[in-house]
Amino acid sequence: MKRRTFLHRIGSILAVLGVTEADWLTLGNRYYYALAEPNQRKLALLIGINQYPQIPALSGCLTDVELQKELLIYRFGFQASDILTLTEEQASREFIEAAFLDHLGKQARSGDVVVFHFSGYGSRVKLETSPETMQNALVPANGSKDSQNKQIVNYILEETLLLLLRSLPINRVTAVLDTSYYVPSPILGLKSRALQESVEAKLAAEELDFLQQLKTQELLNNPVVLAATSNPKQSAREGLFSGFSAGLFTYALTQYLWEFTPATRIQVALSHVENSLSKLGSKQQPALLSSQKNPYLENLSPLRREALNSPPSLVGKGAGGLGFPLAPDSIIGAEGVVTAIEEDGKTVHLWLAGLPPQVLLYYGVNSRLTLATREELVLRSRTGLTAKAQIAKIEGANSLQVGQLVQEAVRVLPRNVNLTIALDTGLERIERVDATSGFAAFARMSTVVAGEQPADYLFGKLQQTPSHYGLFSLGGELIPNTTGEVGEAVKLTVQRLAPKLSTLLAAKLWRLTENQGSSRLALKVTLEIISDVSPHVVIQRETVRTFKTETSIKKSLPTPHSPLPLIPRGDPTFPTPIVPIGSRMRYRVENQSDRPVYLILVGLNNNHTAIAFYPWETPQEPNTADTKPLLKEVVIAPGETLTFPQTNAASQWVISGPASECEHQLIFTTAPFSGTLAALNTAKYSTAEEGPISPLLNSLEVAQALLQDIHNASPLKTEMNGTAAESYILDVNNWASLSFSFQVV
Structure with missing residues (x-):
């Protein structure tokens, strides 16, 4: 017009x-x-x-x-x-x-x-x-x-x-x-x-x-x-x-x-x-x-x-x-920005909308962020998306300015993270009382009224059968294997949830490690379907704040004369990547850093049960009576590429039913996963379950050990003794955590 x-x-x-x-x-x-x-x-x-x-x-x-x-x-x-x-x-x-x-x-x-x-x-x-x-x-x-x-x-x-x-x-x-x-x-x-x-x-x-x-x-x-x-x-x-x-x-x-x-x-x-x-x-x-x-x-x-x-x-x-x-000065990603500077010139107000949503709630005091000018900020308080921080380290003159982007350097997380269950408002008062009492019997569980406080899952009635209770996602999707019997009392249904609640809490903990955007470890991971012709890429993730300079990133951005692949016609919805049942799968990991990295994989399979990657190793000593497979560290040298699981018949990974969503968390550190492997070894697995991707029986213990191992890899833990006693201290230079989700059909 x-x-x-x-x-x-x-x-x-x-x-x-x-x-x-x-x-x-x-x-x-x-x-x-x-x-x-x-x-x-x-x-x-x-x-x-x-x-x-x-x-x-x-x-x-x-x-x-x-x-x-x-x-x-x-x-x-x-x-x-x-x-x-x-x-x-x-x-x-x-x-x-x-x-x-x-x-x-x-x-x-x-x-x-x-x-x-x-x-x-x-x-x-x-x-x-x-x-x-x-x-x-x-x-x-x-x-x-x-x-x-x-x-x-x-x-x-x-x-x-x-x-x-x-x-x-x-x-x-x-x-x-x-x-x-x-x-x-x-x-x-x-x-x-x-x-x-x-x-x-x-x-x-x-x-x-x-x-x-x-x-x-x-x-x-x-x-x-x-x-x-x-x-x-x-x-x-x-x-x-x-x-x-x-x-x-x-x-x-x-x-x-x-x-x-x-x-x-x-x-x-x-x-x-x-x-x-x-x-x-x-x-x-x-x-x-x-x-x-x-x-x-x-x-x-x-x-x-x-x-x-x-x-x-x-x-x-x-x-x-x-x-x-x-904007020209915003090519590199960030977790937030300086929105105000107080009169003392050392206290700043931050907007932290770049932190992963599941992390923000637990982003603790003493977390550290850096500016492009190399000043380091220490988080002092946070309310919602806004926070206050103070300068901890200054290299050269203080050059604080409103509009400067801030990047995560150290993530401080509490050790006492709970799983929060929202009680649906459609429950009768006596049902809510019984549910509250039932969940209170479990450690590290808390309940809230739906819609009043943040929560992880929802407990309510199945709409088709009002006398039937179950656990739902916040979007109303029924979690598999979480329903009680028809007509069963609320407390009995809650008691049945014990193993599932432990698994869901474990998943919440390892999701708190996600840092693809902020990690300084240079890694590239590809999930592939193996075929007789060539591997088919399902998902690819890589860290972005490593050795890439602003100049190199600008060069990689599209220009008006560099055409990009378009979305195929008839496929406008960008669904979750699809993996057919029966597919043979593997991960390809490229360590592009200058240090060796250690790897662990945990996740939820399409049954919504916990799984892990088990690098089994059979003892090679001859004439030994103990031939029980042992777990070994997976370490990738600088510049090397590793594919796992191996593609031989004994260790291949084949996707089974049912049709549902799978979620994997690949976690890397610069120090061994000693505690995590020890926790994995404590579980009793039958010989039939000894596969590359197998059930994780003690998921909560393993998740806690994972966080402790990442904490142990941080050199700052000795400098923050008071904080370390009650928190996990995670340094972006020493860990990376990448999330992969796909739909099994």
């Missing part, structure tokens, strides 16, 4: 509202009016709505806006004056559309960058022009337009948004939609961002008129539109974290963009995001919305239909094709 058209449209919208343009400017965010300069800019419009009239409130949408805003300013070089935020009652349909037209459409010029974000409810609505189909729609703050006529809804159609995005006269347009459209039935666990709509609901006439106007405009670009879910029936969830709530998708996406050097392919980026979502208890799979088939495409011209239904080009888009171009 031309400038005059945009201004005319804004005038029409404001006239509907009965306010002047001057009134609109005062109502908008104070950062609204960007500088009208001819140079290239980065513009953003961020929408977040928690409070809806006569609709149950959401909790994390305002945090989503904050997460995106801090990311754009400090990681991607946006100016605060170029970011407009509309929250709560400001985010009406009329204001959102007017802000889009004026803040983005009127100002964007060729070469500029635009980011749009929406966090709030989504829903479905019928159009009078197409009554046989339901359309996806975003629910603004004034979604219930007419209190007298409940059938009239004031939604923004997904089609409207896509056409608005495509009408911008620039090539770099990204939208993030943390919402969904189908209400799960029943809703169990994490809060859903989907609003059930009556089939009689009708869209406001103003929105339909606006849509018709947009359909006459020329489509000028193919935006990257990232959706929180790929399957229409999936639900976008929001979670409760350490002192704040947030949309799981927004948190996982922004955390990835903080911590990692940009991937060259969008598949890699969204694979990381989905892996993080799984750890947060949600099975939702993010997707490229613009690659999905849209019902309304049938009514568009062939040109529009092709443009909207084709994968967006990734050429020239930073951060894995996500459309977030990095």
